[in-house]
Amino acid sequence: MTDAPCPPHRPRHALGVGPAPLPRHRAAGPTPAGRRAVLAGAAAAVASAGTVAGAAPAHAFAGPVVHTTAAWGARRVRTERTPGRPTALVIHHMASPNTSATSLSHAFALARRCQADHMDRAGFDDSGQHFTVTRGGHCLEGRTGSLAALRAGDGYVTGAHVGGANTGKIGVECEGTYTEALPTPAQYRALVQLAAHICRRYGIRPSAISGHRDHRATQCPGDAFHAQLDTLRRDVARTLDSGVLSVSQLPGHPAGARRGAAEEAASLPVLGPGSSGQHVRRAQRLLTAAGHRVPDTGTFATRTRAAVVAFQRAERIVADGFIGPVTWGRLLSHG
Ligand SMILES: [Zn+2]
Structure with a gap:
């Protein structure tokens, strides 16, 4: 494939295809301590939004719940924060199956497999991306320390998601393969919310949201999804301007009036x-x-x-x- 610089998108990268071997001590899922971290992470993620909301209209949209690396049982790694603010947001697809699994436990297992793949096969020091959005609409921290840095609104952990050009770029991986299909409605909504939150915290302009292929020769984030990035940029800009979460209906997504439960x-x-x-x-x-x-x-x-x-x-x-x-x-x- 042409996207060799980014190991997460190599054909052998088979996230979600059967149960990838996981370290035994991780296989049991989040520990009670991990669960507490979920709650702390959720509260903290929203609290960080609240910090901004203090100076914004009362209806300012809330940041999403972002599950920490501790919550999903990541391997412990040491990361360093790079000073300064990132200036760009890069969207990826995982090239994983377009599963119908929407649970939080599926999301956590996906995050563990992704980290193991990036560390054991690609040789990264952690998950390459800063954040992950699943097809069920769950937002997760990918690279250790990314959420704390986002909360601070200054500094970031340098990622490994755009070959040798990671400086200043926050990476978001979307579960699925979007060469022909598009993210699920729940996933797209969560992505708009997360992207707007990241842009707000770091002062990134919505026009600085791009796809992986805008930087390297790669399929990522897929033809179909890449064609919708203008819509994403507009939704994020509208959300930031109005303070109300603004989510467009992507092609093929059910219209509001006809939606079933x-x-x-x-x-x-x-x-x-x-x-x-x-x-x-x-x-x-x-x-x-x-x-x-x-x-x-x-x-x-x-x-x-x-x-x-x-x-x-x-x-x-x-x-x-x-x-x-x-x-x-x-x-x-x-x-
Ligand atoms: Zn990518």
Whole structure:
């Protein structure tokens, strides 16, 4: 392939094709400590958005929940922060299967396989990219230290995602292969939210969002997705200008008026501790309607998390306390 400079996109890079061997001590998934880190990471990610919101309109969009490397059970690595602010955001596709798996546990396993692949096969010192967005709409830290640097809004961990030209570039990997298909609605929405958050924290201009192929000879991020990067730049610019998350409907994505519960669920943001806004309020009302009473404060705190866990247990789905596509689908079917 022409994209040899970026090992994540080599044909042998088979993320998601069967269970890749993982170090044994990682295979059991997040530890209780890791789980706590999820919550701390989520709160911190939103808190960082709140820092900016202090000087912005009250309706300023919230940053996404970003799961830390500790949360998904990354190998411990030592990274150094490069001083200065990055000036560009580079979008990739993982060249992995376009799976229908949307769970957080799938996202965590994907992140572990990606890190193992980058370290063991490509010889990187960590995952190459700073952040990952899954087809289920989950945002994860990729390279250790990236989230703390983003929160600081100054300095970054130099990545390994654009061959020898990584200086000043933040990399976001999107799970899937987008030569012909496009990211899922949930994934695209999460990408707009994450990209806008990164641009806001670092002062990156939306026009400085590009695809991997704009820098190196590579397929990445796929013909179909690359053709939509103008839409992404516009959505991020609108979000930053208006303070309200603005997400276009990509070709082939279901139109709002015709959406069923499952499709609507896939288009809604993933919520967790620290999230706030109209979607949280809606989820709280749906929880109450489903018999798990919680005040509709619009803020996702301890009581909401307890109600979500109770709802998930009653529904016999993974009780992780986050409202992702599966939980949204169940809530909407009760609503
Ligand atoms: Zn790439």
